[in-house]
Amino acid sequence: MPQQTQSAPEPALTARAVGALAADRAEAAEAARSLDPDVVRALLDAGFARHFVPVAHGGHAGGFGALTGAVTTIGASCPATAWCASIALSLSRMAGFLPEEGRGRIWQDGPDALVVGSVSPRGRALPADGGWQLTGTWPYVSAVEHSDWALVLGLAKTPDAPAERRIFAVPRSAYAIERTWSDIGMRASGSHTLTVDDLHVPAEMSFPVDDLMAGRPAADGGAGAGGAAPGVPLAAVNGLFFCLPMLGAAEGALAHWSAYAQDRLRAERPGVPGPGRAFYEETLARAGGEIDAARLLLERIAAVADSGREITALETARAQRDCALVADLLVGSVDRLFRASGTAGHSESSPLQRLWRDVHSAAGHIVLQFGPNASAYAAQALPVGPA
Numbered sequence: 001m002p003q004q005t006q007s008a009p010e011p012a013l014t015a016r017a018v019g020a021l022a023a024d025r026a027e028a029a030e031a032a033r034s035l036d037p038d039v040v041r042a043l044l045d046a047g048f049a050r051h052f053v054p055v056a057h058g059g060h061a062g063g064f065g066a067l068t069g070a071v072t073t074i075g076a077s078c079p080a081t082a083w084c085a086s087i088a089l090s091l092s093r094m095a096g097f098l099p100e101e102g103r104g105r106i107w108q109d110g111p112d113a114l115v116v117g118s119v120s121p122r123g124r125a126l127p128a129d130g131g132w133q134l135t136g137t138w139p140y141v142s143a144v145e146h147s148d149w150a151l152v153l154g155l156a157k158t159p160d161a162p163a164e165r166r167i168f169a170v171p172r173s174a175y176a177i178e179r180t181w182s183d184i185g186m187r188a189s190g191s192h193t194l195t196v197d198d199l200h201v202p203a204e205m206s207f208p209v210d211d212l213m214a215g216r217p218a219a220d221g222g223a224g225a226g227g228a229a230p231g232v233p234l235a236a237v238n239g240l241f242f243c244l245p246m247l248g249a250a251e252g253a254l255a256h257w258s259a260y261a262q263d264r265l266r267a268e269r270p271g272v273p274g275p276g277r278a279f280y281e282e283t284l285a286r287a288g289g290e291i292d293a294a295r296l297l298l299e300r301i302a303a304v305a306d307s308g309r310e311i312t313a314l315e316t317a318r319a320q321r322d323c324a325l326v327a328d329l330l331v332g333s334v335d336r337l338f339r340a341s342g343t344a345g346h347s348e349s350s351p352l353q354r355l356w357r358d359v360h361s362a363a364g365h366i367v368l369q370f371g372p373n374a375s376a377y378a379a380q381a382l383p384v385g386p387a
Contacts, residue, residue, distance in 0.1 A: 014046035015073035018085075022078035026354065029080065029188035033181050039081055040114070040146045046070075048085045050111035052093035057103060058111040059092075064237060064302035067244060068295070075248015076255065079358035080188035082245035084143040090241040091115040094151050095169065097212050101204040102169055106149055116147040116194075119209070119234075121165060123154025123196065131202040132156060134168050139180060142191040148172050150194055153209060165209040168201045175199075185361025215311075232305050236316040239323025239367050240301050243330075246362045247298060250291045250330045253355045257337040258284065260345060260352075275340075283340045290333040294326040314380040320367075321377040327368040334359045 018039070022029075025036040043049070051067070053059020067089060075082030092115050095106050106113055123136025138152050150170045155163040178193040211217070215232045261280045301319045304311060338345060338356045345352040362368075 015070040018042045018046050018081065019074040019077035022074060022081035023351070026078045026080075026188060026351075029078075030354070032190075033179070033187050033192075034145050034190035035081060035084055035143060035188055037146065039078075040084075040143070043081070043085050043088060044112045044114065049088045049092050049114055051089055052096060053107060053111040054096055054103070057107040059107075063306040064240065065299075065306050067240070068247075068299055068302055071244035072248035072251060072295075075245040076252030077248075078188065079245045079249040079252075079355060079362065080186045082248050083186055083189050083242075083358075083362065086241040086245055087116055087142045088114055090238075091117050091151055094167065094212055095149070097167070097207050097217060098169060099204045099207065102202075102206075105205065106169060113148040114143065114146055115149045115151060116141050116144050117151035118194070119151075119153045119167070119212075121153050121155055123152055123168070125154045125156040125166065125168065125201070127156075127158050128200060131200055132166070132168065132206060134170070134196055134199045134201050137193060137195045139193045140191045141194045142186075142189045144177055144192050144194050145190050150175055152194065152196065156206075166206050167209050167212065169205040170196055170199065170201065183361050185357035185359070187357075231310060233311060233316050236311050236319045237301065237305050239320060239326075240298060240305075242362060242365050242367055243294070243298055243323050243326045246327060246330045246359050247291070247294055249355045249359045249362075250287075250294070250334050253334045253337050253352055253359075254284075254287055254291060256350070256352045256355070257287070257341055257345065260341055279340070283336060287333040287336045290329045290336075294329045294333075297322040297326050317373075317377040317380040320373040321370075324368050324370040324373040327363045328370060331359055331363045 021042050022039050025039055029036050029039070047060065048070075050059040051062040053061070055061045071082050071085055071089075074085055092113075094117070095115050096103065098106065106115065118138040118141050120138060122138045123134055125132040125134045134154055136152060136154055141150065144150070149172065151167050152170060154166060154168055156166045157163045174196065176195045176197075178195060180193045181187075181189070181191045183191070213234050215234070215236075261284065265277060265280060301322060304315055304319070334356050338352060341350075341352055344350060347353065
């Protein structure tokens with residue numbers, strides 16, 4: 001497993017503190033469609049930005065296993081905050097694939113720089129002055145209003161060669177933000193639009209996206225030098241970052257519903273219409289079982305990523321399948337709880353309705369759609385060869 005530094009915070013303790021603060025600020029953050037600045041600072045203080053940062057740059061060079069408890073603890077209180085924590089984790093890991101000089105610039109003021117971004121190919125770049133001239137518009141960039149850097153994907157075109165997909169690192173002073181986020185769920189994630197207009201990006205602030213996809217670090221060390229989980233293909237862990245906030249939301253929903261169910265059972269009177277005890281028992285058992293199964297699948301993905309060995313194509317495809325399956329399990333479990341909560345759980349004053357909305361919003365991510373992931377898994381598990 002990747003080396004851990006002695007200064008790494010205890011994830012459960014710090015995550016509980018972040019979750020409590022995020023829950024307190026959730027209503028205002030939803031209205032603002034952006035995380036509260038104090039919550040962002042708490043995330044950074046808890047080490048979410050520095051977790052994957054190489055030791056050479058002051059980070060923890062952490063692994064994936066520690067994330068399950070930390071992110072889900074926050075997600076139980078505020079899935080949007082947990083989502084932004086996952087973004088900070090994922091994008092700082094990606095920044096570890098930059099060349100040495102680029103990594104130095106990202107973390108020149110310390111390992112807690114908040115890196116956000118998008119790996120949708122929404123930009124265009126042309127070679128210029130030993131680097132690239134970049135223009136593009138990237139929607140759905142979570143936590144962008146609080147960011148220090150952004151990593152964005154663009155198609156780089158050089159004369160007489162096919163376009164190459166590259167990741168570009170852009171400082172906050174070089175991109176504009178359009179407040180376009182209007183989703184019914186994950187409102188506080190502030191997933192607004194980032195724009196770059198004819199910006200010169202030095203060569204050291206870019207790398208081929210194929211390196212990230214393959215888990216191949218820069219030739220000078222980079223992600224392979226004690227950080228950013230060397231050798232882990234993006235597809236083997238990408239869905240994990242999106243599913244963990246959902247798992248936290250489902251566990252939070254189960255806790256809220258269980259308290260509601262206990263109150264209902266205590267108030268139960270013979271002869272009064274309403275669901276009987278069996279209804280609450282079945283709801284609890286089914287939803288709880290689905291949530292437990294989801295957690296076990298995600299823990300397996302993290303364990304494979306932390307194994308230190310080469311991850312096979314079948315394991316990568318299985319991880320993609322499992323994340324899509326987890327999303328379906330968690331949506332189903334939260335729907336079950338929401339339906340069984342009565343009008344009290346549907347009230348705007350109930351945290352349950354926010355958790356329900358956030359789970360549905362997260363499950364809409366393209367990475368978590370079951371059909372394409374099922375096909376990718378079947379291609380590895382049932383390859384079609386000669387008869």
